[in-house]
Every structure is written in structure tokens, then in C-alpha cells.
Amino acid sequence: MATLGERIRNLRKQRGLTLQALAGDQLTKGMLSLIENNKANPSMESLAYIAERLEVDRNELLADIPTHELRDLLKEIEQLYTQEMISNELIIKYKKIAGKIKPYIDKLPFRYESARLLEIYSRCSYHTKQNDWQIPLAQAEEIYESLHMINQSADLYIFRALMAFTEHRYKEALTIIQESRSTFEERTGMLDPLKKLDFDYYESILYSAVGDGENSKRLMEEAITYSKEQQLFYRIDALYRLAGFQAILNGDIVNKDFYISKLRLFADFTDDEEINAVADALEIHYLNSFAHDYEKAMALVEKNLEKHPEDSIFLFALEKGKALYGLEQFEDALIWLNKHKLWEFLHHPYDLSVHYEKDAYLALVYAELGQNELALKHATIAKELIQPMPDSPHKTLILKVYEQMTA
Structure with missing residues (x-):
């Protein structure tokens, strides 16, 4: 974290000023050099003069974390931070992000940038199994609430529900989502479209997690219809994937085919091969476990393993083992089943x-x-x-x- 002298020097250099130019006629070049190197403290009068010449408020120089430094930090963190499927690589990135934010945690002012940094720190610390994520999360929530930032507050409630979900406390997670959704609907009258889809998606997932397939299906279909009405593609691939799997469980082949075809269309639209692989994985699972058409399943597995030999092992090793078992190739089935992790x-x-x-x-x-x-x-x-x-x-x-x- 920058000292007062370092802040003055950084701002001076950002503005292209020499020591002599900043010193002007009220300070000497030598005194300013001592101040910048933290070997002398400026008087309040000198500090006001320096701030005026740097075109910043004096409090900006005195603050534990000046506004420009806070904004620069948040900009850097936002470039690093991504919310995606958790992986070992992402955990390493989250540790790095938490390490960058941690020195600032106890000195953050009460403003939006601080809340966002506290939120990201909490998320990263939770996923990397550090113990100091709870207080920053509560602080972020307090700032968002005070600033009436409804969507950001809702995101934190969803995060709390997902924490319960990852700890397999499914009923508790569903209750958190439902109660928080009700709270925000009462406060706003109508949820922001993207936030409504967030709540629909996670509530649907959690209904299915507690074994309530009927309500899960209802919410999925409502969310898909709403996405079409609003012309939004947000979470649409995840909704199609979940709806397709639910249709497989329900023995609803018509809807299984419908949602898998929608996934393929969306993959073509977004030029995303990973979505196509997921569509194939759904079809292969149906062919193996429900239709028992092992030859068709094997053909689709081989196509994917040939196209993505490394990335596809996670998705397809188990299904190849199942197909080989169905084809009575037991020794080969054993090899592929043991490849599955x-x-x-x-x-x-x-x-x-x-x-x-x-x-x-x-x-x-x-x-x-x-x-x-x-x-x-x-x-x-x-x-x-x-x-x-x-x-x-x-x-x-x-x-x-x-x-x-x-x-």
C-alpha cells in the first residue's frame, strides 16, 4: 500500500511533472524529494499546496487508500476475477486475487469500490478454503444495502445459498434462495430481468437437488419462456442442459430431443464446441443408461474423444466404459471405467x-x-x-x- 510520499511521487509522474515543477515557488526541490522519500512530513499548508498543484483534494493524499488507488486496484482485480466452473486452475487464480486484496481489507473506505473488493475477496477466500471470508462478506453486504444496490445485494444472498449447496445442505440452500427472492421482490416490486433469471435458475437447480423434479421442471420452463420473451440468452445453455437431463430422467424423449437440439443450435450460434460436447454427453448418457443402444453411444463417444482427446476424458471415460460393458467387451470396459475420476x-x-x-x-x-x-x-x-x-x-x-x- 502506497505511503503519502509514494502517492505524491506517483501522481507527480502521472502528470508529467518534475520535482522542480511541482515544488513551484513555495517548496524547494530538496524538501519535496525528502517528502516523496518519506524522510520528511509536509505541514498541512504544504500538503494543501502540493494537492492543489496535483489537482487533487488534500484528503485524497491523506486517505489510507486514495480514490485513484482504490479504483486502480479494483480495475486490476476485475480483470483477473472470473466466475466460472470451479477448477484447480481457478483455485490458484483465486488465491492470487485474495493475496492482492488482503493488505487493503482493514483500511477500505465505505464506498462501492470497497464493497466490490470485499465481495471478491470473500468469494475467493471461501473457494480457496481460507477462514477469513465471513466478516468481509458481511461488510460488503452492509455497503451494498446502504447504497441501495439491490442486484449486488441479491448476488450475495445467492452466494450464501450456493455455499450451503456446495456443502450438500440442499434443503437449507433452497430455503435461502426462496426467502431472499421473496425479500427482493417485495422491496423492488419486480426483479431486474437478469436477476430474475438467476433466481429461477438456482431455485430450479435446488428443487431438483431435493428431489422435487416437478417444481424444477416448472421453473426451468418458465425461465426459458421468459428468456425468449425478453430476448435474453443469459444462462440459456445451462437451462437447456438441465431441462434436457430432467427430460431424460422423466422418460420424456420428445423434450429430451428438443432441448438437446436447442443446445446444438446455441453451440452453433455461439461457436462453442464445449456446448456441443455437453449435448453429446447428454445423448450418450441416454443411449447407454436408458435406451441401451451401446453401438450408437460408442460412436458418439469416439467422435468426441477423437476431436478433444484430453478434454473429453472427464466427460466420456465413464460412458465409454458403460458402452463397452453393454457390448460385452469386459476387459476394455475395465480399462475405461478405471480412467474415470x-x-x-x-x-x-x-x-x-x-x-x-x-x-x-x-x-x-x-x-x-x-x-x-x-x-x-x-x-x-x-x-x-x-x-x-x-x-x-x-x-x-x-x-x-x-x-x-x-x-
Whole structure:
């Protein structure tokens, strides 16, 4: 954090002034040099003179964090900070961001820039498992509330709900979203369109997380209709993905095809190959686990693995193993099932249930290979993992495999 002398020197250089030019006729060049190097303190009269020549308010020089420094810091942080799917790479970036903000935390003035820095610091600290994120979050909330910044306040409530979600406190997370949504609707009369879609999206996700597929589907469809009416594309790919998966669970093939086709159209529109890969992953999961068309599933898997050999392992290793099991290529199935790794940042019961199928399929493969002890071991692992999850076809399969292995 810059000292008074450093602030004066930085501002002088920004304005292209020499020591002599800034000193003018009321200070000597030598005295100004001492001030800039923190070897002398200016009198209030000299400070006022320096501030006038630098065209800033005297309080700007005296503040713990001058306005220009605060704004420069926020600009730097905003360029670094992104909200995206959590990954190990993002965690490293968040640690760096938190480290840049931390020296300023206790000296931030009561203004918007401070609230935003406190919010980003809290988010980064939470995701990097640091213990000092709660007080800055409360301070950010207080500033936003005082400045009547409704959308920013709502974002913090959503963040609190997502914290409960990532800790698998799904019912609590849903309650937080619903109560905060009600609060902001009462205060504003009508939510900002993007904020309404935020609440619709997260409430829908949380309904499905507690096993209420009916309300999840209702909110998804309302959000998609609203997006079209408002001509917004915000969160539309995530809504299509969730709606497509819900349709698969419900055995609604018409809507499954509809939402997957919408995902593909959106991928073409945005030129985003990742969205196309997600659409393929949904279709492959349906072909393997519901239609049992293993040859079609395998063809789609191979297409993706050929196109994105490294990036696709996470999405497709499990599904390739399942397809190979269905095609009775058990040794190869074992290889691909063991390539699958559960991504540590998955928290939704749908995602977890899909990935917990790995051990059930390992049990089935080991049983076919006559390795009954290993078959029972993996069936037991799958059963213990799936037990807390809401009812789903994946849970039904896993429990059926366990019964088969213990019969």
C-alpha cells in the first residue's frame, strides 16, 4: 500500500511533472524529494499546496487508500476475477486475487469500490478454503444495502445459498434462495430481468437437488419462456442442459430431443464446441443408461474423444466404459471405467449420482470376469455413495446391482 510520499511521487509522474515543477515557488526541490522519500512530513499548508498543484483534494493524499488507488486496484482485480466452473486452475487464480486484496481489507473506505473488493475477496477466500471470508462478506453486504444496490445485494444472498449447496445442505440452500427472492421482490416490486433469471435458475437447480423434479421442471420452463420473451440468452445453455437431463430422467424423449437440439443450435450460434460436447454427453448418457443402444453411444463417444482427446476424458471415460460393458467387451470396459475420476467440484445430486454409477459398472464387469470379491467391493462402494442421494434411475440401478452381488 502506497505511503503519502509514494502517492505524491506517483501522481507527480502521472502528470508529467518534475520535482522542480511541482515544488513551484513555495517548496524547494530538496524538501519535496525528502517528502516523496518519506524522510520528511509536509505541514498541512504544504500538503494543501502540493494537492492543489496535483489537482487533487488534500484528503485524497491523506486517505489510507486514495480514490485513484482504490479504483486502480479494483480495475486490476476485475480483470483477473472470473466466475466460472470451479477448477484447480481457478483455485490458484483465486488465491492470487485474495493475496492482492488482503493488505487493503482493514483500511477500505465505505464506498462501492470497497464493497466490490470485499465481495471478491470473500468469494475467493471461501473457494480457496481460507477462514477469513465471513466478516468481509458481511461488510460488503452492509455497503451494498446502504447504497441501495439491490442486484449486488441479491448476488450475495445467492452466494450464501450456493455455499450451503456446495456443502450438500440442499434443503437449507433452497430455503435461502426462496426467502431472499421473496425479500427482493417485495422491496423492488419486480426483479431486474437478469436477476430474475438467476433466481429461477438456482431455485430450479435446488428443487431438483431435493428431489422435487416437478417444481424444477416448472421453473426451468418458465425461465426459458421468459428468456425468449425478453430476448435474453443469459444462462440459456445451462437451462437447456438441465431441462434436457430432467427430460431424460422423466422418460420424456420428445423434450429430451428438443432441448438437446436447442443446445446444438446455441453451440452453433455461439461457436462453442464445449456446448456441443455437453449435448453429446447428454445423448450418450441416454443411449447407454436408458435406451441401451451401446453401438450408437460408442460412436458418439469416439467422435468426441477423437476431436478433444484430453478434454473429453472427464466427460466420456465413464460412458465409454458403460458402452463397452453393454457390448460385452469386459476387459476394455475395465480399462475405461478405471480412467474415470470423480471431479472434486461436483455437488449436485444428479451429477454425483451419474458418476457414482462407475462402481456399479465395475461390479458388473468384475462379476462377468469371475472376480466376485471385487464385484462385491465395488457394489458396496456404489451403494454407500448413492444412499444419501434422492431417488433416481441411477440410484435404482446401483441398489439393484448391490442386491445382485449380495444374492
